[in-house]
Structures are given as C-alpha cells and as structure tokens.
Amino acid sequence: MASRLVGNAVIGQSGGPTAVINQSLAGLVASALRAEGIRGVYGARFGVKGILDEDFIDLGRETPETLERVAATPAAGLGSVRKKPTREECQRILEVFRAHEVRYFFYIGGNDSAETAFIIEELAREAAYDLRLFHVPKTIDNDLRVTDHCPGFGSAARFVASALLGDDLDNRSIPGIKIDVVMGRHAGFLTAAAALARRGEDDGPHLLYVPERDFSMKQFLDDVGGVYGRLGRCVVAVSEGIHDAQGGLIVDSKERDSHGNVQLAGSGALGDTLAAAVKERFGPKTRVRADTLGYLQRSFPGFASAVDAREARAVGEQAVAAAIGGERPSGSIAIRRHAGPQYAVDYFVTPLDTVAKVTKQLDPAWINAAGNGVQGGWFDYVRPLAGDLPATGRFAGHAVPKKIHKTAQRRS
C-alpha cells in the first residue's frame, strides 16, 4: 500500500440527505483537489445511479465560493438515491471506474451505502482492480455502529428539539394534547433529542416513545391521561418507527424501497391514528392535535448545528486523508468522543463491514423504566451535538389579588 495510487476520484451521496451532507462533500472536494495522486474530482449525480449512467460533473471546475455556498445548503448537492445495486450493477460500476480511471471512490451515506461500498470493494479485490474506497458517514437517524455519532444527526436534533420547544410553548398558550411524530425508523435518537426542549419541570415533551421499546396503545393512553390530568396539557414526541410487541407498525403504508425499508415519512397517518385514539379515550371536546415533522427535519435551511457542520466537514477531509495515506484501501470514517466534561472528538477508520447493514439503537440505560422518557447520560451525550437552542423566556407571573371571587378557584 506504500506506493501512491494515481487516478481520478468519484464522490457520491446516497440515502436521505441531511442539513450538513454537503459539508462532507465540500470537505472531500477541497481535500481531494489538493491531494497528490488524485487528478480529476468527479461528482456522481444521484449516487450509484450516476455512476451506472456515467453521469459525472467535474467538481474541479466549480469555484471555491460555489463550493462554500453548497456546503451550507441542505440536501444532496449532487443528488442522492435510495438504490441497492445488484451484483451485476456493481460489476458495471467497476467497468465505469476503469473507463474513467477512477482509483478513489468516496461514498457519503448510511449503513445501506456502506454495504454497497463493501460489495464494490469485494468485486474490485476479486478483479485485482486497485481502488481506494471510503465511506463517509451521514444520517439524521444516528444509527450507524462504531462511530460515537453521525454527522447529520446533530442538526436534525437541533431542529427537532427547537420544534418541540416552540410547540410546547404553543400548547401552553392554548392547552391540549399534542402529538409530534419524529423521524426514526429503528432508532429513537431523534425523538429522544426532543427532550432537550425541556427546561423546567412541567415543560414538554412530557412523553417520548421510541422504537427501542414496544409500543402499547393502552400504556400510551394511560400516560397521556396522567400528564393531562396533572397539567391540563400534554406534549408527546413519538418515533415514526414505533411498533407493537409483535413488531408490527402501528400504521403500515405497505410501500417499500429497494432496501426493503417501509415508507414512514411523508404521511400523517401515524399521528392521526394516535390522535384519534386519544380523542376516543378523552372525548371529542378534548383538543387533540398531531403534527408529523416530516422532511423539514433533514432539509430545513439556515438552522444547522455548528458542531455538526464542522464535524461533517471533517469526516470528508478525513476520508481523503485516509485514502491518500494508504494504510488501508477502504473503510468508514468514525468519530471518537473523548472522555471528560469538555466536548472533544477525533476521527478514525473502521472497516466497512463493521458499519454495513446492521444499525445501532439508543443505549437501554438512557430510556426510563416506564419506556416513556429518557434519562441520565443521554443529555450529556446529545447536548453538544445539537448545540444551543434558541433562547426563550417566561414570566415570573405574580398574581394580582382577586376582587370579586376572593377564593383562588377558577371558573372553567
């Protein structure tokens, strides 16, 4: 591995975009353009689809100003794809790489993308085609193994926590029961991040439900009744991927992507189903509302977490460094968090197969016994990633003595 490999580089983006996926792209492009051994830096439009189609753009011809503007823009600047290439298609990818003298391939994505990278790597090795192949982690779900956390998650966490912060204030203004459905197929990290909105004892979200625990409609309704009885209002954050004890989704749209993943986002069905159940239990006079936070969680502009943006850039830069360094021909960039009260990280390379396919979930110790909230170390884990939330204030609220009804009793 000591000799320097000379050729072109291809960069692709895959899976659901994030608010900072283009920071990783910018880190890759800027580093690759400077790297010895890398000649052309090509962007594959729409991930592996673009490679199959030889649909490349020359990223070396973009100005540094454009690159910085794109870096600060949510959603995949190159286009993305949810496609698991077949073995035949992976052969075709190698053929394209050969034709374009591509020796460096950087794929920004989640666990499915790591799997694709792993298959391509295998075929390259079988064909004795010398290729450096690095996976650059991104996902708002934060469900990749090995890495402490995933670029993309912090910004989505900041958005979700801020949304819940505002929504809880709104629900204080006009009290009722409010259900917010948060992205997260198998892992509850984003839903758990909503807990950052809580600043005082009676702040929402009061209840959180994550896919790590089986969802029971009965317990949910009892929980909501408890909070509503106590405060006269209740805000709930629930992962889109919650399921019953048999593993069945509460609402199943039946739509699957090519990885076999069910469509969860882009529909209000789960929120509406839960709201209807609450209404049935507590009566039609109860004010019940459901919002599905939807694609804004990953695409809302101008609201990224600063730490997340910085780290997303860094994992791109680290991928080029690892590819050029040549210690390993392939791998996925991971983040290691340092111990201690001051937040600090460094980066390392982990083999592709340690990240591919299988995902990670919330640490069970972070979920409370009742399965309707988070606790302990979760807050230390997530707070530096989401960064500061917008500042808010509340009145001290000194009561003016009543003149007519001297008792403290309120009319309903």
Add this chain to the structure above:
Amino acid sequence: MASRLVGNAVIGQSGGPTAVINQSLAGLVASALRAEGIRGVYGARFGVKGILDEDFIDLGRETPETLERVAATPAAGLGSVRKKPTREECQRILEVFRAHEVRYFFYIGGNDSAETAFIIEELAREAAYDLRLFHVPKTIDNDLRVTDHCPGFGSAARFVASALLGDDLDNRSIPGIKIDVVMGRHAGFLTAAAALARRGEDDGPHLLYVPERDFSMKQFLDDVGGVYGRLGRCVVAVSEGIHDAQGGLIVDSKERDSHGNVQLAGSGALGDTLAAAVKERFGPKTRVRADTLGYLQRSFPGFASAVDAREARAVGEQAVAAAIGGERPSGSIAIRRHAGPQYAVDYFVTPLDTVAKVTKQLDPAWINAAGNGVQGGWFDYVRPLAGDLPATGRFAGHAVPKKIHKTAQRRS
C-alpha cells in the same frame, strides 16, 4: 376625551399565537409602564377567560430582562384562548374591569378578537363606563382588513418559504412528487409566500393552490402531471383551506371551535388525501410524499423575520400611544405601507368594526390565470415582510464526457 383617564390596564392575547405576538405584548407593557394615567399593568391569562376568572398577573413586577426574553419567544406569553364571549360574559368582563379599576384594555388578536373588543366597547358605552379599548393586530394568516399586513405573518412567511426552499432541494436530491400543506383557512397569503423559495426557473414550489380559487382535483392532477413530466419532480404548496366549487372542504374533520371555525391544522388528512390521489393517477411506483407543516409555522423559535418582530413591537407601542392620546376611545392599530421602492411603513388607528368579523383575501391580480401560482406585485408585497431567507448554493455542474456510452442518453 381631553381629560386623562386614570386606572389600571389589562392586556390579553387571543387566538392562534405567532412567533412575534410577544413582541406586541412587550411593546404594550413597556409603553404602558411609562404612560401617565396607567397605574397597574395586568396581564390576563388566557385572554378573555383570564378576565372572566380575574386571573391576572402583575406585569409591572417582571424585570425588563424577562420582558425582553419573553418578547423574543414564540407563542402567547400570557396564554391565549379561542373563545367568543357571550353578551352575558362581556357584562361580566365589565364587572371585573370595574372591580379592578381597569380603564385601559389592549387585546392582541385577529378578527375574532376585534369582534370581542367591539362588543365590550358597546357594553361599556351603554353602561357609561369610561374605557379605552385597543385591538392590536396579529395573525399568521394575514387576513385582517384595513392594515397593509399583519404582524405575525412575516415570520410565518419566512418559515414557510424557508421550509419550501429546503424541501425543494430535498426533492431535487431524491426526485418525486411532494405536497406541502400550509396554514390558511380562508386566505392563501402563507401558501403564496412559499413562492419566495423559487430562485431559478425550475425551482419549486412549482404549483400553489389557495382558498381564493376553487380547487379541482382534476386540474390539480393535470398540473402535477405536467410539471412531473417536464422535470421528473414536482413540489406543491397547498392551503389547508382549499375547497371545491361547491365550497366543500376536500377533507372535513367536522370539528368546530366556538367561533364556528373548522379544525384544519393538527391533522395530516388533506396532505394524505392529495398524495393518495396523485399515487392513484401516476401509479404506485411514483414517489409521492406529503407533509403538513403544522404548528411549526407559527411557533418555531429563533427564526422570526426582523421586520415582522420590529413591527409587532411597534403596534403594541402605538396602541398605548393611541389610548393615552385619547383622540379616540377605541380602535385597531393598522399598518400603512409607503409607496416607493424602499420599504417603509407608518401606523394609524382604524375603528374596531372595520376589522371585526370579515377577513381579507389575496388580491385576485396576484393569482395567475390557471389558479396554480402567484405573479406580479405579490413578490414586492411579501418579500420585505418575510425578510432574507437562508442563503443556498448549487453547482454549475460541468458534465464529464462519457467514456462508455458516448450518447447523452441516460439509463433509467
């Protein structure tokens, strides 16, 4: 009206909150605390409900720092209410005012609140109870008459336009048909504001549907098919209040508030209904998603329009000035926009009954002939209110010549 009226002031907030409704509150409180004639400044908790219950807090005992923090916080700092008091309750309100020596009443709200204020004014006049009563406009719907625009709208417009900006980028990344349901019961201002997200020719939202025009499912599907056929993607913004030619809502939850308003927000039903129709027309393989932007439109923190925040503060200050000035015993504060390319406004008082009950809609000249977009002066009207949107960038995208398939044709 020349003699100075001496007594306490009550401030209330009513209807759906906004991101800047507390700026108006802060403007009122700070001005009222300085005003000669006004002694105590009381906040009614939950609007008229708080008055009926004598549930007041003493705003004079809050620190200036708290007041500023609350000003920058979305949702009603005093609590709000959707309640139209009966005539008997309005009598009770006067009774409470008398008991608490209240001579100044400021009610922050929309057209329903102006109507409540109008009834209380009438009863005060009949009872020869000297009362200064000013309505301070707020609504994200921007549907109040007389005023050029409503505080609260600009920030919601900024949020919606930013959401559509990000969502369109997301839909470029993974192309499909995306439907975003925007708040707006009878008026399409907020949905029309989504058009600010368009920067280039092929940017979304590509289609807009507002309640000012009858909604035809057939035209909608034809329109979507046209854009989708041309670009391979389509982003639609649609008002929650769209209705067919008979005036019927596309989806009706049957829930009504005490003003007779139908529940529209807090449910994904309309978006899901439209998405299902699109899917039926274009086949199950078509990627179709719907998001209902929901309460975030009015409650998302840290994202207010600067112009909107400033004007919301000003209408509160103006209300106190008008009440103290004593030229009129009552009225609603309105904004007048100056002619000319530089955005500038001043404020004036309009009688309560010119604002009560009836609402305003989009100028018909701003809606295109096909009824699926906005045009002309709309952009000059809305741009200064929403203020700057987050900056985004896109690659120039110089194609790398193909090596295998020399034709420009793409594989599907």
